[in-house]
Amino acid sequence: MGDRERRREKRRPPAVGRLLALLFWLAVLGWAGWQLQLRRERGEWPWTLWSSRGLGGVVVLPRSSWGAAAGRETPPRMDRPRRITLHHLGGRAVEELDRVEAGRTIKAIQQDHVGRRGWDDIGYHYVVDRSGRVWEGRPITRVGAHAGSAEANEGNIGVLLLGNFDLQAPAPRQLESARRLLDALRRKHGIARSSVSSHDDVRRGCGLAPTSCPGKGLAEWLERYREGGESSAMLEGPCPVSGAPDPRLVQSLPSKSRGLAEVRS
């Protein structure tokens, strides 16, 4: 055996090293398979691997995935979201839907908002279905139409959970996705837990008539979510979260309302 061959012999990794390398690649493959399986269960596989948009680890199905029509007109810009409002769909109870049916439901909401109500686009920024899929609604860079008035919608991200939570409980996977979405949005935009509100609280805070939205089941969950973190961060935005509106604020706000009126109560 020449010198060169002896050196090559030395460089060859020992059995333990080879075993560790094998285990590493098995773990990588296992992890990839598990990720694919998770996506498949959510009905997001395989095409969403390249068409979904991530938001702090949350997969957001893009507008194209529910066949969104282009907005009628471009809504005003929303440069700095400061609060988040939760809604339920209301009406009849909603069962777990497959991806195609859920997409059709969101499309129908857009048609209702644009066709019947004459708004610029679907009013909500995000929709969470009962399987926990998160769907993109109105682009986050645009002011939504979900809270009840121009001032209530300003800087306000609208999140809709499919269901009627006066008639049914929110689904566990839906709540888990909602929690992850809210956390990701709060991290991204620097929004305090206390600035995540129910639709009813926002309406009352802005001096509007109360609403049953987002239903008892979701309102109770939201209370617990709000208590889960930082205590009393300053409320930002023009309307107090709950209680009587500050009359000085209400009077000083513009009363323009096209495309920014009530969505559902």
Ligand SMILES: [Zn+2]
């Ligand atoms: Zn609502």
